[in-house]
Amino acid sequence: MLRIVGPALVAALTAATLGAPQTSHAPVASSTAGLAGASVAAADRVLRVYNNNIENLVVNNSDGSCTRISGPDHLSSILVDDAGRTGTSGVLAPDILIVQQVRGTGQAEAYADQLSAKFGYPAGSYGAIVAWDDPEPWGSTHRCSSASLGDLKKKQTNAIVWNKRTLNLASGDISKYWSAGWLKPGTAYANGAGCTLYKPPNSDPDSTDYYKWKRTSAIAARFTIKATGASVFAATMHLPQENRQNACAGDGDRGIADSGIHLGADATALLNASTIRVVGIDANRTGIAPGTLGGYGMTGYGSAATSGSSKIDYLFVKGSVQSSAVDHTVVGTKSNHKALYGFITY
Numbered sequence: 001m002l003r004i005v006g007p008a009l010v011a012a013l014t015a016a017t018l019g020a021p022q023t024s025h026a027p028v029a030s031s032t033a034g035l036a037g038a039s040v041a042a043a044d045r046v047l048r049v050y051n052n053n054i055e056n057l058v059v060n061n062s063d064g065s066c067t068r069i070s071g072p073d074h075l076s077s078i079l080v081d082d083a084g085r086t087g088t089s090g091v092l093a094p095d096i097l098i099v100q101q102v103r104g105t106g107q108a109e110a111y112a113d114q115l116s117a118k119f120g121y122p123a124g125s126y127g128a129i130v131a132w133d134d135p136e137p138w139g140s141t142h143r144c145s146s147a148s149l150g151d152l153k154k155k156q157t158n159a160i161v162w163n164k165r166t167l168n169l170a171s172g173d174i175s176k177y178w179s180a181g182w183l184k185p186g187t188a189y190a191n192g193a194g195c196t197l198y199k200p201p202n203s204d205p206d207s208t209d210y211y212k213w214k215r216t217s218a219i220a221a222r223f224t225i226k227a228t229g230a231s232v233f234a235a236t237m238h239l240p241q242e243n244r245q246n247a248c249a250g251d252g253d254r255g256i257a258d259s260g261i262h263l264g265a266d267a268t269a270l271l272n273a274s275t276i277r278v279v280g281i282d283a284n285r286t287g288i289a290p291g292t293l294g295g296y297g298m299t300g301y302g303s304a305a306t307s308g309s310s311k312i313d314y315l316f317v318k319g320s321v322q323s324s325a326v327d328h329t330v331v332g333t334k335s336n337h338k339a340l341y342g343f344i345t346y
Contacts, residue, residue, distance in 0.1 A: 045227070045345060045346055047166075048341070048343050049094070050096070052097070052333060053101050053313060054335050055101050055153070056103055057107075060143050064145045066143070066150065068152070071110060071114035075111075078333050084326030095166050096223070097115070097161040098160055099159050100238040100280075101157075101215065102130065102158070103135075103156070104130060104132060108159045108161065127164055129160045130219070131218065131236075132217060135155050138214075140208060157215065158217065159236060167224065167232065168224040170224075174220075174221045175221065176266050180237070180249070181250040183195055183196075183242050185242075192254035220271070231273060233270055239260050239282065244284050261281065275318075278298075278317050280340070288314055298317055298318045299316065300315065301328040302327050302340045303327055304327045306340070315328065328340050
């Protein structure tokens with residue numbers, strides 16, 4: 001079942017309500033009681049949203065070594081002021097961080113509390129929703145010459161970190177997880193006909209990669225801005241590497257505009273009930289156009305490369321997004337992926 005956890009256990013949501021498949025493998029929302037009196041309205045009426053694949057806070061270097069990055073250092077490298085600069089007094093507390101590739105609830109909660117501490121807020125001022133509480137490990141070295149650092153990448157899930165001072169989240173406004181699509185190796189693409197959902201039984205059968213599919217489980221939530229009551233939809237996705245060659249979103253499905261992207265049914269319901277909409281994706285695919293999610297009223301922001309020389313990470317927004325001097329892309333991000341951001345006026 002889906003649980004809300006934190007420094008104190010504050011609620012339990014049943015699987016019947018949110019449709020999670022198993023108690024031990026359910027999406028989890030991190031929360032802390034007693035913050036109702038701590039709500040604040042953004043003085044400038046701006047919703048600050050970021051997207052980044054944080055790579056379990058372990059960076060792969062070109063020589064085969066890996067470097068571990070602390071949560072505070074990573075946050076300092078992605079959070080920007082209105083001019084797109086890091087490390088200035090104009091860097092204000094974010095409202096939503098859409099992230100990919102965290103190890104589970106423990107890392108997501110620690111990251112959220114490090115964000116609270118960065119802005120002098122009490123622990124628990126940020127919550128974290130993860131698609132899988134404690135995903136099983138997969139893979140071997142993860143391209144790290146140090147086994148201990150490679151091991152830190154073996155558990156992977158996706159998360160949304162949110163500011164409880166500015167946003168409310170009702171227990172019923174967290175989606176079920178949904179699976180990405182892929183073309184299973186050895187299958188003919190046939191203009192998408194060979195595509196299938198990337199989950200058992202259509203996942204990696206070998207013991208090394210058996211649980212790899214879990215890193216591509218997506219999750220979404222619908223928040224409410226405390227100051228105005230406006231609704232905000234946010235989703236986090238991580239698509240398989242196979243999407244780069246062959247766009248797949250599900251059974252015989254190439255995805256929205258042949259991108260490999262799709263939204264789960266109840267996530268779509270939350271989106272349709274929201275005024276502001278934000279989707280952050282590591283799509284593992286180049287060439288996804290800014291208008292790909294135009295049918296949902298969203299536009300893509302940022303055109304610069306996000307992984308080496310390739311743009312494979314995307315931020316789509318429905319809302320009034322402020323212009324960016326750095327193309328909504330944070331070059332100095334301490335990850336193998338550059339962060340994207342959008343500041344949305346409301």
